[in-house]
Amino acid sequence: xxxxxxxxxxxxxxxxxxxxxxxxxxxxxxxxxxxxxxxxxxxxxxxxxxxxxxxxxxxxxxxxxxxxxxxxxxxxxxxxxxxxxxxxxxxxxxxxxxxxxxxxxxxxxxxxxxxxxxxxxxxxxxxxxxxxxxxxxxxxxxxxxxxxxxxxxxxxxxxxxxxxxxxxxxxxxxxxxxxxxxxxxxxxxxxxxxxxxxxxxxxxxxxxxxxxxxxxxxxxxxxxxxxxxxxxxxxxxxxxxxxxxxxxxxxxxxxxxxxxxxxxxxxxxxxxxx
Amino acid sequence: xxxxxxxxxxxxxxxxxxxxxxxxxxxxxxxxxxxxxxxxxxxxxxxxxxxxxxxxxxxxxxxxxxxxxxxxxxxxxxxxxxxxxxxxxxxxxxxxxxxxxxxxxxxxxxxxxxxxxxxxxxxxxxxxxxxxxxxxxxxxxxxxxxxxxxxxxxxxxxxxxxxxxxxxxxxxxxxxxxxxxxxxxxxxxxxxxxxxxxxxxxxxxxxxxxxxxxxxxxxxxxxxxxxxxxxxxxxxxxxxxxxxxxxxxxxxxxxxxxxxxxxxxxxxxxxxx
Amino acid sequence: xxxxxxxxxxxxxxxxxxxxxxxxxxxxxxxxxxxxxxxxxxxxxxxxxxxxxxxxxxxxxxxxxxxxxxxxxxxxxxxxxxxxxxxxxxxxxxxxxxxxxxxxxxxxxxxxxxxxxxxxxxxxxxxxxxxxxxxxxxxxxxxxxxxxxxxxxxxxxxxxxxxxxxxxxxxxxxxxxxxxxxxxxxxxxxxxxxxxxxxxxxxxxxxxxxxxxxxxxxxxxxxxxxxxxxxxxxxxxxxxxxxxxxxxxxxxxxxxxxxxxxxxxxxx
Numbered sequence: 094x095x096x097x098x099x100x101x102x103x104x105x106x107x108x109x110x111x112x113x114x115x116x117x118x119x120x121x122x123x124x125x126x127x128x129x130x131x132x133x134x135x136x137x138x139x140x141x142x143x144x145x146x147x148x149x150x151x152x153x154x155x156x157x158x159x160x161x162x163x164x165x166x167x168x169x170x171x172x173x174x175x176x177x178x179x180x181x182x183x184x185x186x187x188x189x190x191x192x193x194x195x196x197x198x199x200x201x202x203x204x205x206x207x208x209x210x211x212x213x214x215x216x217x218x219x220x221x222x223x224x225x226x227x228x229x230x231x232x233x234x235x236x237x238x239x240x241x242x243x244x245x246x247x248x249x250x251x252x253x254x255x256x257x258x259x260x261x262x263x264x265x266x267x268x269x270x271x272x273x274x275x276x277x278x279x280x281x282x283x284x285x286x287x288x289x290x291x292x293x294x295x296x297x298x299x300x301x302x303x304x305x306x307x308x309x310x311x312x313x314x315x316x317x318x319x320x321x322x323x324x325x326x327x328x329x330x331x332x333x334x335x336x337x338x339x340x341x342x343x344x345x346x347x348x349x350x351x352x353x354x355x356x357x358x359x360x361x362x363x364x365x366x367x
Numbered sequence: 368x369x370x371x372x373x374x375x376x377x378x379x380x381x382x383x384x385x386x387x388x389x390x391x392x393x394x395x396x397x398x399x400x401x402x403x404x405x406x407x408x409x410x411x412x413x414x415x416x417x418x419x420x421x422x423x424x425x426x427x428x429x430x431x432x433x434x435x436x437x438x439x440x441x442x443x444x445x446x447x448x449x450x451x452x453x454x455x456x457x458x459x460x461x462x463x464x465x466x467x468x469x470x471x472x473x474x475x476x477x478x479x480x481x482x483x484x485x486x487x488x489x490x491x492x493x494x495x496x497x498x499x500x501x502x503x504x505x506x507x508x509x510x511x512x513x514x515x516x517x518x519x520x521x522x523x524x525x526x527x528x529x530x531x532x533x534x535x536x537x538x539x540x541x542x543x544x545x546x547x548x549x550x551x552x553x554x555x556x557x558x559x560x561x562x563x564x565x566x567x568x569x570x571x572x573x574x575x576x577x578x579x580x581x582x583x584x585x586x587x588x589x590x591x592x593x594x595x596x597x598x599x600x601x602x603x604x605x606x607x608x609x610x611x612x613x614x615x616x617x618x619x620x621x622x623x624x625x626x627x628x629x630x631x632x633x634x635x636x637x638x639x640x
Numbered sequence: 641x642x643x644x645x646x647x648x649x650x651x652x653x654x655x656x657x658x659x660x661x662x663x664x665x666x667x668x669x670x671x672x673x674x675x676x677x678x679x680x681x682x683x684x685x686x687x688x689x690x691x692x693x694x695x696x697x698x699x700x701x702x703x704x705x706x707x708x709x710x711x712x713x714x715x716x717x718x719x720x721x722x723x724x725x726x727x728x729x730x731x732x733x734x735x736x737x738x739x740x741x742x743x744x745x746x747x748x749x750x751x752x753x754x755x756x757x758x759x760x761x762x763x764x765x766x767x768x769x770x771x772x773x774x775x776x777x778x779x780x781x782x783x784x785x786x787x788x789x790x791x792x793x794x795x796x797x798x799x800x801x802x803x804x805x806x807x808x809x810x811x812x813x814x815x816x817x818x819x820x821x822x823x824x825x826x827x828x829x830x831x832x833x834x835x836x837x838x839x840x841x842x843x844x845x846x847x848x849x850x851x852x853x854x855x856x857x858x859x860x861x862x863x864x865x866x867x868x869x870x871x872x873x874x875x876x877x878x879x880x881x882x883x884x885x886x887x888x889x890x891x892x893x894x895x896x897x898x899x900x901x902x903x904x905x906x907x908x
Contacts, residue, residue, distance in 0.1 A: 134787065134816040148548050172554035183581065184542070185549035187573025197570065201554030231577055236679040245553065262813055264678045264843060265884040290816050293887065332818040337846075337887035337907075344906040353894050360900040379766030381758060384779050385744050510739050523753075530739040538738070538783070582734045584698070588688070589735040591697045592727045593750030593797055597719035602752040602761050604745065 096160030098124045098253050098284040099145055105153030106140060106308075114140040116308045117154070124159070124252070127275070127285045129295040132305035133332040138288045139180075141305070142255045145286075146175040159252070173202055176251035180258045182242035186230045191222060191241060194230055198249040216248035219274050236262050240270070247274070254278055256287040260294050272298055292336040296320060296351040306331035321349035381604060388605055389508070393435035397609040398512040399519065400617055404431065405503035407620045412495035414631045421491055428498045437505045444501035445494065452490045459486035515607045523601065527590075539575070546574045641709050643667040643690060643725060643805045643837060648704035650689050655700075659685040660861045662704075667805060667837040672827070674852030674869060675841040678882025682861040683841040687809040689713075690839055692721035709804060722750070726798035730810040732790035735797070736782050743785075744769075744778040747796045754801075768799040771834060772826045788819025792826060799830075806830070808840040812847065820847070827851055849873055849886040857881055 099122040106115040115137050122128050130138045143149040144156045147168045156163045158174050176198070179185065188194035195213045204212060217223045220240040225233060230241055239262055246254065259271045268291075275298055278285050289295050295302060296316040304312035304319060304327070311327055312319050320328075320339040328335060335351070342350030347363055350356035389395050408431070412424045432441060463482030470478045513526035550570045630636045643666070650660040660682050667673050667690070677683050688694040692713030695702045706713045708724040716724075729735055740746040747768050751761040769775045772792050777785070782793055791811060798806070808827065812820040824847055831838045831851075842848050848855060848869065855872040857865040859881050865872050878885045885893070888907045895902045 133818050143548070146552055148551060167556070168551040169554050169556040172552060175552075177552045179545075179549050179552070181545070183578045184545045184574055185553070185570075186577065187570045197555075198553035201556070231581065234680050249553065262679075262843075264882050265879065266678065266882050268884070332816070332821075334817055338891060341891065341902060341906050345903070353891055356891065356902075357894050357898045357900060360895060360902060361898060364900050379762045381762045382744055382778060385742060385748075508741055510741065510745065513739065527737075527739065531737070538733075582731070585729055585731065585734045588693050588697055588727070589729060589794075590737070591693060591718045592691070592722050593737075593801060594719035594722040594753040596717075597753050597755070599755040602748075602754075602756055602758055604748065604752070604758070604761075 095124050097121045097157075098126065098159060099286070100157040100160075101141075101144070101151075101154065102157075103154035104141075104144065104151050104156060106144070106149060107152050114308050115144075118308075118310055120303065120310060120313075122284060122286065124284055125279065125282050126301065127279055127299050128287075128301045128303055129299035130286065130288045130303045130305060131290070131292070131295060131331075131333055132311075136305040136331055137308040138305055139257060140308075142177060142257065142286065142288065145253065145255060146171040146177060148177075169201065172198070172249070172251070174251055175253045175255065176246040176249045177255040178243045178246040178257060178259065180261070182235075182238040185242055185245070186238060189229060190226070191217070191228050191230055191233075192226045194241060195245045195248050198245055202249060212248045212250060216244040219247055219270075219277065220244045221270055236264065236267050239263065240267065243271075243274070251283075253284045253286070256285070256289075258288060258290065260289065260291045268294065292320075292334065296336045296339070297353070304328065304331060304333065316351040317349045317355075320351035385604055388608060389506070389511075391436065391506075393431075393502075394506045395608060396506075397607050397613050398507050398515045400609075400613045401503050401507050402512060403617045403620055405499040407624045408499040409496045410624060411627050412492045412499075414628050415636070416631065417636075418488070420627075420636070421488055421495075425491055425495050428495045428502075432498055432502050435502050435506050437502055440505050441498065441501040444497045444504070448493050448497045452493055455489045455493070456483075456486045459483070459489065511605065511607060514601065514603050514605070517601060518603065518607075523595070527595075542578065543571070543575060546571055546578075549574075641669055641804070643708050643839070644706070645690065646705040646707075648689060648702070648706055650685060650694060650703070651701040652685075652694075653699040653701075658861060660689060663689075663858075663861075663863055664704075665856055665863070665866065667839050669804060669837045670831060670835045671854065672831045672838045672840060672852045674848035674855040675839065675858060676843070676845060676848065676855060676878075676883045677858035677864075681858040681882070683858055684809050685861070686858065687727060687807045687839070687841055690805075691725045691727040691807040692716060693718070693727060696721060719754070722803070723754075723801050724803055725805040725807060726801055726803040727807040727809065728791070728795050728798055728811055730813045732787060732794045732814070735794040736790065737797075738783075740782060742778065743774070743780050743782055743793050743796075746782045746793055747800050750797055750801045764800045764802065768796040771799060771830060772796050773829075786819060787815045788822040791815060791819065791823050795823070795826065799834075803836070805837045805839070808838065810841055810843065813843065820844075824851065843884070845873055845878075845884055845886040846888075849888065857883060 101118050101120045104115055104118040107113050118141060132138055140149060144151060145158060147163050147166060158171065163171060186194055188197060192213055195216055196209055199209055199212050217226060220243055222240060222244060230238060233241065243259060260268045263271065275285055300315060302316055302319040303310055312324055320335045322343045325335060338353050338356040339351045342348060342356050342359060347359040350359045408424060408428050415421055415424065460478045460482045461476055463479050463485060466479035466481035468480045470480055509530035513530040516526050517523060555567050555570055645663050645665050648660060648663045649658050651658045663686065675683050675686060689706060694700050696713060696716065696718045702714060713721060736746055737749045740749060744765055747765045748761050751764045769778060772795060774792050774796060777789060785793060812823050815823065827838060828851055830836060840851065852869045855869045856863055857872060864881055865875055873886050874889050892902060892907060
């Protein structure tokens with residue numbers, strides 16, 4: 094049994110001005126696991142993942158990454174283990190070409206030569222930007238810049254990948270791409286953690302969902318459990334709407350059906366019985 | 368519905384928190400008066416050579432800060448000058464050209480008294496400057512200054528740029544923080560050697576500038592969508608108390624400024640120690 | 641009376657190809673018209689052209705005719721257009737003037753630019769804050785609002801210009817579900833109560849299904865489909881056009897393919 098990829102114990106965090114952002118968070122994520130973190134803005138989702146690569150340091154409790162405490166380790170060192178693709182790509186893009194932008198992370202990790210080219214090419218292919226290699230990033234539209242930000246993290250090939258709102262601003266094709274990337278990462282044995290407001294994306298792509306409210310984890314389970322009717326009052330308290338499929342399932346008395354597939358299956362079974 | 372005769376009583380009014388002029392002896396001065404005070408103090412501090420003038424100006428600046436009751440809020444303004452003051456002290460004390468009155472010899476380095484004196488004076492000028500900016504910034508709403516200057520015939524755009532710049536500083540700081548996080552998460556070393564940190568400037572400055580550029584166009588369109596380019600004067604929300612005394616004081620201050628600058632530049636104030 | 645585009649084409653200054661080609665549509669008072677399309681399909685460009693900012697403010701080359709209540713945007717001045725058609729963008733932060741200390745003053749920014757008497761400014765601010773039900777924000781610092789609140793303040797700032805038409809370019813794309821609800825509810829109430837014609841570009845077809853009476857699908861700068869919202873949002877070709885159908889439509893389609901029935905009243 095390998096160590097969990099991420100393990101927090103009674104993790105608490107307060108900003109220097111005293112604002113409490115995390116309270117006694119106990120979270121363990123298996124290596125190769127896939128977890129979605131949901132909850133309203135300000136519930137602590139982004140604060141939590143910033144502890145995984147040391148951008149924020151616990152004021153109480155501990156954080157372990159791949160079995161080792163993050164303690165005094167430099168962010169530059171933790172970046173070998175954890176890659177975070179932040180929400181706003183315009184807070185990171187600086188290079189004059191798409192290729193150089195994607196190469197920045199791996200180069201910081203000491204990757205060079207053919208290996209670097211290989212990683213950059215693979216990352217650009219994954220997000221569908223291989224045609225734009227030489228383009229100036231600021232000539233791309235917002236949704237493409239967002240995919241570029243994602244590629245720049247993929248190229249670092251970190252065992253743990255964190256995606257902060259990966260589907261916002263993407264059209265149907267962009268969302269499909271993000272789903273495919275998540276699947277590919279899992280296939281390669283990487284751990285994927287996503288913060289998202291997109292409940293369909295969450296319910297259909299993540300076997301485990303963690304719900305946060307006011308700095309605490311209030312629900313943690315499969316989409317079936319988390320989106321079940323019994324959890325709705327808790328979800329409402331952190332402004333999460335269950336996916337439509339879940340709501341229809343409850344209206345039709347079919348139980349918990351958070352995804353399209355589960356709703357259709359439940360409806361078919363109910364029709365067969367009657 | 369009420370009758371037309373009563374309607375004026377029911378019309379929405381400008382709320383008190385908007386209308387209320389600032390209270391307090393210094394805050395309630397006309398915005399332009401406060402601007403003139405700050406500019407005159409800062410400029411005189413910089414043109415006067417020697418100790419006497421400098422100390423007098425510094426005393427006046429500190430007195431203004433006390434009268435204005437800005438208290439601890441001025442600390443960030445003073446703290447912001449520390450890197451500049453440190454470099455002024457180091458460079459002048461150790462490298463003052465032509466000075467020979469060494470305080471002590473440390474290997475190849477010989478700090479001099481002449482250099483130290485010059486450095487302390489320069490540092491005090493910076494402090495005087497920072498304090499006069501602080502007094503102005505902390506006692507004046509940007510929007511008030513713009514409205515008052517516009518009333519005096521200044522172009523709306525110039526006023527907007529001044530006012531928006533004053534309010535943009537916290538926004539830029541927040542953005543710089545987000546950028547630093549994103550680049551560190553990509554393995555950029557900001558905790559290592561000095562050289563590595565210097566190399567990190569481009570990935571930090573790049574998004575700051577590009578981000579600002581991409582937003583500028585949207586900002587310009589959003590302003591246009593609210594008739595920013597309309598001709599004529601903008602509506603004034605608050606009355607800015609002005610008085611004959613203030614008007615007189617402003618002219619006196621400006622005349623004093625011109626005289627001091629003139630005398631100083633032509634070398635007629637060199638009798639001051 | 642309407643905002644009308646006739647055979648409109650548009651090319652950005654310095655661009656090689658046109659961003660819009662042969663677009664014709666009408667927006668009537670009190671109606672909500674939704675615009676959908678894949679990224680880069682021309683939704684934002686259509687917003688700028690409809691509001692008259694293109695070409696009046698950003699230049700570029702316009703062909704065809706855009707008229708707002710009979711006035712051609714081509715020859716109108718930007719501050720006159722601002723009183724006929726308002727526009728709100730996705731990022732609330734860039735739309736606030738950044739010069740005001742309270743929400744009340746922020747909303748007063750536009751009317752003050754027109755140099756109106758102070759009583760008229762106060763009237764308009766009160767009306768705009770009331771129309772969006774945000775009177776309680778009046779004294780707040782505009783820099784310290786949640787994303788949804790800031791977007792409502794940006795909308796109020798535009799409403800205070802009393803335009804007959806409103807153009808909203810992905811007004812909820814930067815918001816969390818709470819902020820999205822806040823803004824969507826406000827838009828729905830606005831069209832109904834103020835009689836403004838609203839054009840809204842959105843990725844979220846679920847939202848459009850709730851707000852819009854009519855929907856236009858854009859692709860490659862051209863109109864691919866245009867009609868009643870229920871029909872267009874149920875079009876089989878949406879996926880092909882890079883547009884995600886509303887959840888209800890998608891689920892009904894999947895149910896039909898699997899041969900099971902989802903009663904319509906449960907899907908609404």
